[in-house]
Structures are given as structure tokens and as C-alpha cells.
Amino acid sequence: MNLLSVENISKSYGERVLFSDISFGVNKDQKIAFVAKNGTGKTSLLNIITGKDIPDEGQVVSRNGLHIAFLAQEPDLSADLTVEETIFATDNKILKIIREYETALENPDDTEKYQKAFEQMEIHNAWDFETQYKQILFKLKLDQLSQKVSSLSGGQKKRLALANILISKPDLLILDEPTNHLDLEMIEWLENYFAKENITLFMVTHDRFFLERVCNEIIELENGKLYSYKGNYSYYLEKKEARIAAEKASVEKAKNLYVKELDWMRRQPKARTTKSKSRIDDFYIIKEKAHQRRKEHKVQLEINMERLGSKILELHQVSKSFQSKKILHKFNYTFKKGERIGIIGKNGTGKSTFLNMITQSVKSDEGKIIVGDTVKFGYYTQSGIKIKPEQKVIEVIKEFGDYIPLAKGRQISASQLLERFLFDRKKQYDFVEKLSGGELKRLYLCTVLIQNPNFLILDEPTNDLDIVTLNVLENFLLDFPGCLIVVSHDRYFMDKIVDHLFVFRGQAEIEDFPGNYSDFRVYEDSSPAPEKEKQQNTDKASKKSWKTGNSQSKLSFNEQKEYGKLEKEIQKLEEEKLAIESLFSTSELDNEQIGEQSEKLQQLLEKIDEKTERWFELSAKMEG
Known part of the structure; x- marks a missing residue:
């Protein structure tokens, strides 16, 4: 059953064309992921589908009475309401019945009101629904029901908005980066919830484990064209590789034909028959195909970073607390050359504080942190980059460095690094305020890398990055010869990049696990x-x-x-x-x-x- 159809829509901002003449449909029980590079209009497309924006051309057609729920990256919640009031401030009939029942429980002397409320709970089988919605709130750590929305953090607001739409049981659920601001436990619970529920999803996400386990179709927008893959992330990778190989073969064939037709064109007299005019038209089609090129900037980086000495980073009996909340207690660790450590743990267990202590922006309460003389940190934080007004992309990165030295006296310039991270030459001279959120994160990453650190610290580097950029970053980090610490909820990324884990359990309990995330998951479950x-x-x-x-x-x-x-x-x-x-x-x-x-x-x-x-x-x- 078709729920929604996107028909020949286009969207531009001035001279910048996001997409043109794209069409697809969403059917009941499909779980679709929309994949595209940052800045190509993923969020704009979601806004058009949900009616928050209108296309320049084309239309979106949905079934009459279709209930659509949209989880935006920045949820729009009423600051004056409490968590509980936000949950109940919907049109969901069963939620209103539950609210009336709970109000009756608070006034047990009014037996008539209680009996009526109880009967309504029975008639609509609201008992199971009540259990389910409380389980959702519990899993998303929203147990302070009387807390005002205005006092919630950005992550808590995102989780409340997510809880709200899960509870509302929409016909079609549209999600923009649903796993951002969730810890690993919440992400895995959400995966299991979506995988087993009969629910229709259309989402933008960079979480490749999520794509693998939840989605049954992936739609990709690349170079203005839509490609559909009827399967999960593994299937998408396999079929995309086959498609690219077929396209390359087709282009090679067109190139050979182009040489032959070019020779014919040069030999043609000025007076041409109708037949030759038709062949001339074909020639220009062949020429266009023969000159097609994929925008791929693969640069093998043999980085010539400053050599790390024998002493790199040592933590001796380090302790840190915030009032009654313990982060570290007499923690000891000596980093070795080439170490690649991933840090995982629930939100609030002190992962970012640990990184700030290593880079000495936060002082320990006790113990010593010794940094070697040759260590040059590159620290990518969650706070992002501060941009000056009317700066261009290339100007931002050149403030931090002009090039990265490579082996054998070669170097990669700031412009080449930007190209590798998908900023083409034209984009490099755009004003920074024109960039999308994901593009800003990508630029920030480049400013860290251009400084040629030998000890990289990355705090949630994958948030808001598209899958294409994640693959580029992973390849860069696999070539990176220095030390690496990564805090990330991206399990696919962690599996590919790190050798062992620091597991932050909370209350200063830190476990050193010898393996990647998938190894840890199997160990935990068994x-x-x-x-x-x-x-x-x-x-x-x-x-x-x-x-x-x-x-x-x-x-x-x-x-x-x-x-x-x-x-x-x-x-x-x-x-x-x-x-x-x-x-x-x-x-x-x-x-x-x-x-x-x-x-x-x-x-x-x-x-x-x-x-x-x-x-x-x-x-x-x-x-x-």
C-alpha cells in the first residue's frame, strides 16, 4: 500500500541546485534510509515531505488522513511544559484515556469516575499501551517526568521528541539523524524496537550498523540522480560497487566510440544530409557520456608527522570528581606508540572530561598526567569551530596550516586536503555561512588534521557526517601512524578504527577491553x-x-x-x-x-x- 509519493520535485537556493526532478514512493512497512553527501539537501527533502517547506517544482502526494511524525535534528518543544505534559499534549486517544485513569487513581474516593476510567482502559486495551509508553520513557532515560523542558539539555530534548513520536504510533515516521545524542545502550534498544515493530520509516542516518539492522531499502542521491537498493547496508555496498563498475565500463566504451565518431565529424563536408545530422546529434550524446567523471579524490597519505619519543602520555593515580559524581579514581595507564583506543559508555560517565584532562584543559583532583615532549595533540571536540563573518572555506583552513608534509619530501596542500574531504575547488571559495551542519563538521575536521598532529583525539567525530565522508575519514585514520583516541557511538566506525576499548561504566569504573566494539558486544551478551x-x-x-x-x-x-x-x-x-x-x-x-x-x-x-x-x-x- 502506497502511503506517500514524491513526484518530480526540485529545490534550489539561488544558483545552488540541491536536487532536480527526483521521484520515489514510500509503501506501508518499508524501512527506507535516504543517503547523500552533506550539503546535497537531505534535510531540505525531509522538510518538503513533512510540509515544512515547498519544492520549486513537483509535488508530494500522501494518502488521505495519513498520520506523519517527524523527528527533526533540532526538536520544536514547548519550554513551559514538563516532560509528562509534553507526552500527553498530543491527539493520541489512548494517551488521553490513560491520563484520565491516572487522574482517577489520584482521587480514589470518586468511585464513579474511577469505574468509568477503568472501563475505558478495558475497552481500548490501554493497559499494554501504558506499559509500552513507560518502557519507552524508561529506556530513553526520561524518568524525571516533572522536569521542565526548558531545563533539559539538547540531548534530552532530542530523546523526549523521539519518545513523543514513538508513543504517538504514526502511520509514517520520518527521522533526521535519530541516533545523535543517544548512547550505545539507547541506540541498540531503538534498533531492536524498529526491527521488530510493524512501522513505516523514512530516515536520514549515518549510523551504518543501524542501516544494516533496521532498513530494508536504501535510496541514494548522487550527482543529482536517485538510485534505489532493495536491501540493507551490506546489500547497498555490494550493488553500488557493481553499479560503479558497470558505469566505468560504459564510459570506457563511450570513450572508444567517441574517438571513432570524432574522426568522422572532422572528415564531414559542410553540406550534410538528414542522416548525417542524426549521427551528429548522437555524437554529442556520446561525447557527454565519454567525459563523465566520478568526483572521487583518493589521495594516499604517507604522513610525515613529527616522531613520537619513548615517553608519550602517562596517567599515574589520577582521580577526578564533580561533587558526588566520580569520573576517575586512582586511574593508571601508559600509552604506547601507535595505540588506537576507543572510548564507550553511557552519557554522563565522564568520557569528554577524560579527554579534557588528557589535553590539560581540565585539571585532575589527584595524581599526575605526564605528556611527552614530542607529543602534538590534534583535538576534535563536540563544540565545533568558531567562524569569523564572511570567511571563505579555504581561508578558515589556512589559518591553521598551509600543508601536511608527506614522505619523501612531498606535501599535500590545504586545498588538496579539502578536496579529499569532498570540498571541490568551487566549494572552497564559498562563504562558510552557506555550509550545512555536516559540512561545517567536515571543515572543522580538516582544520584539526592540517596541523599535522601525532596524537589525535576525536570526540564524537562522526556526528552529522555523511557516509561518504565517514569512509574518507576512516581511510585517513587507517593510514594515520600516530596515537589515536576516539569517543564515538558509531559502532561501525569503531570496529574499523580501534584496537581496544576503555569502557566507562560510571562512578570511576573503567574497564580496558582487548578488542573492538563487536567483540565487546559478544562478550557482554555471553x-x-x-x-x-x-x-x-x-x-x-x-x-x-x-x-x-x-x-x-x-x-x-x-x-x-x-x-x-x-x-x-x-x-x-x-x-x-x-x-x-x-x-x-x-x-x-x-x-x-x-x-x-x-x-x-x-x-x-x-x-x-x-x-x-x-x-x-x-x-x-x-x-x-
Whole structure:
């Protein structure tokens, strides 16, 4: 069933053409990702589809009564409302029924109002919906329901907007970089949610794990043309490579034909027949095809950076706290040449603070941080770059350096570096204020690299970068001979770039894990460590205290039945979980079996969480 059709739309800003005459459709239950370079109009397209902007030409046609929800990069929320008020300030009928029921619970003496609200909950089967929406809020760490929107951070606002649209159950969900501002735990939960829900998605995202696990179609805009791939990210890579190879073969064939036809054109007399005029027209078509070139700037960089000495970076008994929040406690580590460390952990565990301490912009409370004399840091922070008014792109980078020295006395100029990171010669002389958010991040990255550091520190470098730029950055970093520390939620990026991980668990607990992110995920899923069980117990306790308003009512007859049934179901699921966990410790499984059992275990954990949350809700009501 077709939900929405984009028909021959075009959009320009002055002389800058974003896209022209593009068409595609979105059908029910499709999960589509839209892929394009930064600055080619991804966000503009989303705004046109959602009616926030209009195309210069063409139209967008949707089914009558289609409910579309849009998650923008900068959510538009009412600052005066609380988190809870924001959730309930929608047209969702079931949410209003739940609100009336919870209001009735707060006034138990009004039995008539309570009975009416209870009946409405029964009629519309709102119990399951209530459990589901509270689980969404819990997973997105939005448990402070009375907190004002005005006091939320940018990341919290993004998560609240995401929760709002997930709860609203739209017919079509449109997302602009949904994984930005989410930690890895939230991203993986969102992946699983989208993968198992019958929901129609159209999204822009650079998260390639997300593309792999969620999407069943990828639409790519490249050089003004649309290409559709009916599969996930792996399929897209395979078919795109085949398409490019076919295009190159076609261009080579056209070049050979062009030489032959050019010779014919030169030999033609001035008076030409109708037949020859037709051949002349064909000649110009062949000429255009023969001169097609892909805009690829692959430069192999054998970087001639300053040599690192024997002493690079040492941390001795380093501690850091902010009031009761511990970041580090007597932390020790000595960096070696060529180390490539990834840092992962939940938001707020101190990852950025750790980087700021290394670069000495934040002082430690105790201990010593010793930086070697030969170390030259290149630090890419989340705060971005400060741009002067009316600066051009090339002027910005030249403030930091004119070239990077390469091996054998060669060098790469600032302009060549910009080309490698997809700023063509024309774009380099654009004013910076014309750049998109992703292009600004790309330019900032170039200003860090042009300084030729030998110790790179990158704090969320992949946010807002398109997939093409990510591939360029990955290739650069794979060639980079110095030390590297990366904080990133981009699991695909981390797998490709780093050798081992610092896992920030919170409260100054930092684990040094010898492997990449995928290795860590398998280890976490297959090892029921005491810490993991402790965390699960903490999570369950949090769920129990989720909302005290529910504790003011005794259980109904149906709820008592549900309560008893849940206890047996949870016990059975826990037994299945223990059986799988014992397999990992007592059996020799191959990689495929480990993958299958890990997936089963993950599904079991989700079911246990869901049913345990409901059990605690009913338990809290019974205790009231």
C-alpha cells in the first residue's frame, strides 16, 4: 500500500541546485534510509515531505488522513511544559484515556469516575499501551517526568521528541539523524524496537550498523540522480560497487566510440544530409557520456608527522570528581606508540572530561598526567569551530596550516586536503555561512588534521557526517601512524578504527577491553558478569519506583489474574535465560552458534524486562 509519493520535485537556493526532478514512493512497512553527501539537501527533502517547506517544482502526494511524525535534528518543544505534559499534549486517544485513569487513581474516593476510567482502559486495551509508553520513557532515560523542558539539555530534548513520536504510533515516521545524542545502550534498544515493530520509516542516518539492522531499502542521491537498493547496508555496498563498475565500463566504451565518431565529424563536408545530422546529434550524446567523471579524490597519505619519543602520555593515580559524581579514581595507564583506543559508555560517565584532562584543559583532583615532549595533540571536540563573518572555506583552513608534509619530501596542500574531504575547488571559495551542519563538521575536521598532529583525539567525530565522508575519514585514520583516541557511538566506525576499548561504566569504573566494539558486544551478551546482574537489579528497582501515582489502587479481578500469570512467565523466561548462559560457559560453540544464541538471549532479556516492568507496576498498586 502506497502511503506517500514524491513526484518530480526540485529545490534550489539561488544558483545552488540541491536536487532536480527526483521521484520515489514510500509503501506501508518499508524501512527506507535516504543517503547523500552533506550539503546535497537531505534535510531540505525531509522538510518538503513533512510540509515544512515547498519544492520549486513537483509535488508530494500522501494518502488521505495519513498520520506523519517527524523527528527533526533540532526538536520544536514547548519550554513551559514538563516532560509528562509534553507526552500527553498530543491527539493520541489512548494517551488521553490513560491520563484520565491516572487522574482517577489520584482521587480514589470518586468511585464513579474511577469505574468509568477503568472501563475505558478495558475497552481500548490501554493497559499494554501504558506499559509500552513507560518502557519507552524508561529506556530513553526520561524518568524525571516533572522536569521542565526548558531545563533539559539538547540531548534530552532530542530523546523526549523521539519518545513523543514513538508513543504517538504514526502511520509514517520520518527521522533526521535519530541516533545523535543517544548512547550505545539507547541506540541498540531503538534498533531492536524498529526491527521488530510493524512501522513505516523514512530516515536520514549515518549510523551504518543501524542501516544494516533496521532498513530494508536504501535510496541514494548522487550527482543529482536517485538510485534505489532493495536491501540493507551490506546489500547497498555490494550493488553500488557493481553499479560503479558497470558505469566505468560504459564510459570506457563511450570513450572508444567517441574517438571513432570524432574522426568522422572532422572528415564531414559542410553540406550534410538528414542522416548525417542524426549521427551528429548522437555524437554529442556520446561525447557527454565519454567525459563523465566520478568526483572521487583518493589521495594516499604517507604522513610525515613529527616522531613520537619513548615517553608519550602517562596517567599515574589520577582521580577526578564533580561533587558526588566520580569520573576517575586512582586511574593508571601508559600509552604506547601507535595505540588506537576507543572510548564507550553511557552519557554522563565522564568520557569528554577524560579527554579534557588528557589535553590539560581540565585539571585532575589527584595524581599526575605526564605528556611527552614530542607529543602534538590534534583535538576534535563536540563544540565545533568558531567562524569569523564572511570567511571563505579555504581561508578558515589556512589559518591553521598551509600543508601536511608527506614522505619523501612531498606535501599535500590545504586545498588538496579539502578536496579529499569532498570540498571541490568551487566549494572552497564559498562563504562558510552557506555550509550545512555536516559540512561545517567536515571543515572543522580538516582544520584539526592540517596541523599535522601525532596524537589525535576525536570526540564524537562522526556526528552529522555523511557516509561518504565517514569512509574518507576512516581511510585517513587507517593510514594515520600516530596515537589515536576516539569517543564515538558509531559502532561501525569503531570496529574499523580501534584496537581496544576503555569502557566507562560510571562512578570511576573503567574497564580496558582487548578488542573492538563487536567483540565487546559478544562478550557482554555471553558473560553474565556480577556487574551485569547488579545493573539489572538496579534497573528493576528503578522500574518499581517509576511512577508512584499507580500505587493508590488495589488490583482489579483481571489484574490479579494477570499478576499471577506474570510471575510464572517471568520464572520460565529466567530458566530459559540460565540455560542459554550455561551453554556459553560449558559448550564449545562456533561463531554462527554464538551469534544465534546471543540473539536468543537478547530477545529473552527484552521479554523479561517488559514483563518485570508490568509486574512491578501491579505489585506497586497491590501494596497501595
